[in-house]
Amino acid sequence: MIPVSDTHRAPNNAVTFVLDLRIYELDAVLRAAYRFVDGFYVDLRMKDPHSIQVRLCPKSGEVSDERALAGEFHNELLHCVLRRSVLRETKGVREMILGRALFGALVDLDERSLGLSDPNRLRHEAPADSMTGYAKDAAGIARDWFQ
Amino acid sequence: MKALVPSHLVLDVDTRIYPEEVLENVLVAFRGVLEVSRVERDGWWIMIHAVSHFDVETVRGEFSNYMIYAFVTSRAQD
Numbered sequence: 001m002i003p004v005s006d007t008h009r010a011p012n013n014a015v016t017f018v019l020d021l022r023i024y025e026l027d028a029v030l031r032a033a034y035r036f037v038d039g040f041y042v043d044l045r046m047k048d049p050h051s052i053q054v055r056l057c058p059k060s061g062e063v064s065d066e067r068a069l070a071g072e073f074h075n076e077l078l079h080c081v082l083r084r085s086v087l088r089e090t091k092g093v094r095e096m097i098l099g100r101a102l103f104g105a106l107v108d109l110d111e112r113s114l115g116l117s118d119p120n121r122l123r124h125e126a127p128a129d130s131m132t133g134y135a136k137d138a139a140g141i142a143r144d145w146f147q
Numbered sequence: 148m149k150a151l152v153p154s155h156l157v158l159d160v161d162t163r164i165y166p167e168e169v170l171e172n173v174l175v176a177f178r179g180v181l182e183v184s185r186v187e188r189d190g191w192w193i194m195i196h197a198v199s200h201f202d203v204e205t206v207r208g209e210f211s212n213y214m215i216y217a218f219v220t221s222r223a224q225d
Binding site: 012031034043045046052057059 | 161164191204208209211215218219222
């Protein structure tokens with residue numbers, strides 16, 4: 001319970017304590033702070049590059065036990081750190097599962113229903129271009145040379 | 148609650164904690180609460196001079212909370 005011992009009561013009934021950013025990521029601190037915004041005004045300030053000051057000011061009423069409040073914040077912080085750690089460790093697996101799920105959801109085109117399996121289909125449906133008239137083979141290009 | 152006399156307040160934002168795009172989003176969300184008159188930059192800090200008809204301490208606290216909310220939601224996919 002080391003950091004909680006740094007807790008003290010500030011003016012406006014606020015509770016302040018300092019967190020070491022070499023232990024807790026800034027992102028985790030902000031996520032933990034977000035859990036307290038319902039009941040408190042949360043103010044975060046960098047004290048130096050390695051520490052951040054958290055100030056919790058109750059929106060109404062008073063804080064009866066500042067150490068308990070700071071302890072709750074630290075517990076929430078640990079939860080956020082753990083959550084981020086698990087997310088990071090399972091990122092590859094989650095992406096693989098999502099990829100497989102998306103791949104499995106691909107529409108399976110039935111070639112027979114589209115008529116693509118008929119080898120004579122294209123021959124039967126030769127385009128009749130009215131501009132050039134190449135389907136009629138007017139120049140005799142497709143004619144057998146030996147006929 | 149809205150006050151009859153508007154108050155001037157300075158909101159300071161530490162860019163080491165909050166990226167500037169988060170601040171921009173929050174300022175947009177607070178445009179009905181704050182009338183920003185001037186924005187100054189001093190090292191890591193951005194100072195927003197504004198006028199508000201609401202209680203200064205409440206505005207300050209809600210602004211700070213909304214900065215946290217905007218930060219967390221901007222990284223919801225992480």
